Amino acid sequence: MIMIIKSRNILLLLTLTMIFSCAKDPEKEVVETPKNTPTTNNPTPLNLEIPPLFAQYISQPYIPSDNPTTVEGVALGRKLFYDPILSGNGNQSCATCHAPQFAFSESTRFSTGIDGIQGNRNAMPIFNMAWNWGNQFFWDGRASGVEDQALGPVVNPIEMHNTWVNAMSSLQSHSVYPGLFNAAFGTSTIDSILVTKAIAQFERTLISGNSRFDQYLNGQISLTALEIEGFNVFMAENRGDCFHCHGNAANPLWTDNLFHNNGLDATFTDLGLGSITGIASDNGKFRTPSLRNLAYSAPYMHDGRFATLDEVINHYSEGLQNSSTVDPLLKYIGQGGVQLSPADKAALKAFLLSLSDSSFINNPNFSQP
């Protein structure tokens, strides 16, 4: 009798155990996320401020999926952009050659690096970077993406002449930067990839879309008769014919971001795109710059050869040089160009200046923090 009871007890016990163990299926167990995740791993997403004409007329901006824009990332990038800590001797920052008052370019023809050595290209202005869908940067297209672009100047011997190892070490031992990187990227271990990601995030916020011509298209202001006539010169194929490369009222970038030989030289001292691709038919081609903010970004062309807009207009009107790769969109090259009248030139210049955006160069969000 005792035995039976005993067996039954065991039985009950065993059965209960089994039922119990089946009820708890380990595969279905939910592992709860620990609460109070440090905010450092969750930077705040930031949307680019897209100007109305951009939203209406052109495709969405391109932001690499591995570098979403965040409040913390942009703030860090802005600090880095203005900080000479990235240069070899601590004297130059990105802003030295890309200053806001010059639409993030430079007023001298060539840039001079920390060792006093001059380059052979004019610093490109920086704005509307996220709308360069082809994603090729520099005058010769050698960088693929804004991040990639930012890698170059830090170690270029004629620019900031640093090593990334040295730049990393300066940032890592800095009192503030490790914390800022942690806030932006969830790690305080600094490397060149994160530095360029932060700078690229800041650069993509440098958006210019509020020139007088934008305001005119938005119905906010009127333009002068001369400016309107200048736009007509710009859009007329037998006068300026600027629109094939430089956009139109429905392409507010005012550049195609492509590469053209615009008839500067009969023989090339700088091969431009051709030096990168190695293709002879690319020789003498350079990236089309935007016509925005020309009032601030002189001198002009890849080598800054033209100090004024008048020189630029005269070049297209009567100064064209023929060569094997000259763009067929340039007309009457044998005669040096389309021979604009003085009135057309004056109007064209007035229109071009209406594309300058003073609210861009004075935007407090873009200045030295």
Add this chain to the structure above:
Amino acid sequence: MKNFIKATLLLTVLSILSSCSKKEGCTDPTALNYDANAEKDNGTCVYKTPEVPVATSGKLTFKFVHHFDGISVSHTDVHAPAFSFINAFGDTLSLTKLMYLVSDVRLMKSNGDSVLIEGYKLVDLGDETTQTWETTLDVPFDNYTSIRFNFGFDSTDNVSNIYTDLNSVSWNWPTSIGGGYHFMMMEGKYKFQGNDSTYAYHMGTAHDMMTMTNVQNYFVADLGAISITNNATIQFKMDISEWYKNPYTWSLNDYHSGLMMNYTAQRNMQSNGVDVFSLGTVVQ
């Protein structure tokens, strides 16, 4: 002892029943051998063999291929341009760019009905990825009396500034000469009296300066009969040399640039364009 055996037996049965070995069987209600009592699927479900539906329609993919009077032309010809071509007038020329817009492919039935594949494709000879157009409409299998498309946009579609992807590549046609979009940009160089000259053969709305009127300048390229019996990949072949003849024999020195504003040139492009395309291979 008897009790002990009983107990062991019971234990074994219970173990089998309860030890995470719920009753096994087919648990999918859609299976032929669905077991309503089964709690755990043991992979034995048997299904009715689905009757393969007889396909009655397919999807079409268009491939754009190019030649100059029989000489095959590809992206390499615009990446490394050479004076490889001679037009009907006798001009020796190169190609540095050939981009064009095709829209609204239509398949005509003998009873007058048609199947319309709406949409557009901007083809760039320099970029192979643009030379394939995969469409998603189910096209009924049939013997069609013709396959045709619009070269450019017809008057309904050719509305200024409404296509963001085309605006983004500055494909717009100036509003002062009729607006809408370019239909084609064909550019390169030609030899004139021993010198290299440039041409920009751009087509779009024809604007008559004399009357200040705009004439729609697209044309319908009719490629003839086609039978669709499956998903099909269809070649549209452009003979570039045809832009320079039939009916108008084109001299590049007469018409090389400033053509967008030239009504006569635009209308000549349109009439020369009609027989530029032919049907290439059809794989299905």
